[in-house]
Amino acid sequence: MTTTKSAQFDQKAATSTPSHKEAPPSEIIVAKHANLVQEDPYRPTPQSVSTVRRLKEAAKCMLPDSLFLSMLHHKRIGRYPNLLRPATFNEKILQRNLRPDPRYISLTDKLSVREYIAAKIGEKHLIPLISAPEVFTREVFDALPGSFVMKANHGSTFVEIVRDKSETSFEKLQLLAGQWLSTEFYYVARERHYRTIKPRIFFEQLLLDQSGQIPADYKLHCFGGRPGRPIIYILVISDRFGKATHGDVYDVDWNHLDVAIGYYKRSAKPAPRPKNLASVLDIAATLCEDFDYVRVDLYAPDNQVFFGELTFTPGAGVLPFTPDSIDYEWGKLLG
Template sequence: MSKILNKLFRALSNPRQALLYLLKLRISRLIPDKAYLKLKYRIIFGKKLNLNNPQTFNEKLQWLKLYDRNPMYTMLTDKYEVRKYVAEVIGEEHLIPLLGVWERFEEIDFDKLPNEFVLKPTHTSGDIFICKDKSKVDLTELRKIVNKWLKREYYWFHREWPYKNIKPRIIAEKYMVDDSGVELKDYKFMCFNGKPKILFVASNRHLEGGVKIDFYDLDWNLLPFERHYKRSGKVMPKPRSFNKMIEIAEKLSQGIPFVRVDLYEVDGHPYFGELTFYPGAGFEEFTPEEWDYIIGSWLQLPSWKSKNKNNYK
């Protein structure tokens, strides 16, 4: 109770944070998706969400949440089910080896897992447990973490509807590192109707100082903007499998107005990470802001938008 009260007092000292806190409460589920997204957008960006004629990348992501509801997106968002699609389209050699999948924490046989492994839920975003030494894992504490994951109803946070009907499960994957020997950097390709246009590299994710994000064009030129996170201040080495990564991103993004294809590289070999339909849930600011419009201009909404936009409220 004290933790909840502390969060509430902190929120009340900042009106913007107070409003965002209220949107996290269960009662906010009574608000229809369209009204909820309009309200949250205004709170975060301080301006009206234009759904009739969206111009920015963030606006168009909100539009896609409401009106581009391809049932296939649920399977592609599920961290377990998407593996079947990836194996079919680009080959299972690009999948990080799977160690197991379970519906309950009690089903996990830790004696059979290797000393190093990664746990993550199939139905949320950003949740991960990295084990580098199984003998040091506090299973009681880990049970609390995993059970909290399984109870999360991630759709309600940002109204990213593909998460709504994913079956909550836990998967374990092989622990892997890249050439640095320290971490596994994300290479995240932003793809528009099957064409990667730019990418960003996420580094330092689980290290001191927090995640750093650097945007590049496909010629590996560093781009002059940030999106919510700070840059690393250096040019990352271009991955050896970069051309193969572009080919993979093209194949996995075919027929989709926008999707981000996340890849890793280990010993010069690309591995699949995940598909992300709404990066930052469409609520992360660009600095300078003009890049929100530049990247938004690349995202061509489906031609049927004027006919179907009233189908979802």
């Protein structure tokens, strides 16, 4: 893929999406995304960098979206993407970054998507919402229960788990909330549908299983757009907020596949087949009815199923697969 073609694609894509907001000073952008966005092995996240590196990253912020993404794809995947004739899964996701379906905005927003989910599968599958204040004040903090999860609606990895409220403080959470709200997530990986999501802080019930543990995160990659049931692959992330995090890929029959997605390490042996696997798959199939592809995130503790989020551009289109051939296989499924 040449620079000229990439720039041409970006010019074409820009005509079908709203114009960018005026970017803040590039060094501020780099500082925010180097220090405020938490690390997630599933997607690229800038790390703390030297002054020289910061200047280089600042220069990248001035690049057109398609050129920026081409460089990021080369860095993460090891080759430049073909944005004009995409063949791989990642290349097709990059196209979504640049030319998102307008529906992605409200369905990516972690607050507004709740109405859609309630209508599709019922409110019982929503994690109970404690509060979604316009402003996070001490009064809001004082009214929170003894345990909860604080999140932001406009990006990935904005999650703070509070098991015991007495061990944190309003000041600590207020600072963290301010950092999240001031981060424009679009600049991390140029996923354009994030630009118009109004940042909000909200609080959910802390979801625990009967053993008091945070349940595994089920990320179901759902390929629809064809008659019959969608093709589904399940990435199960266990102990996500602990020290023994693993990511394992299963098919719908719970066969443990020799595949790795992102930077998660595969477990030596598979987890037990969930008793409610059929319910998990049925809910995922229902939520992907309107799309040719969507990643449906669910939690399935103790024979229940709770909704996490819908993701239309997983890994921002720079998601490594092991083996690399999966990138091409999934590209065919995406149509």
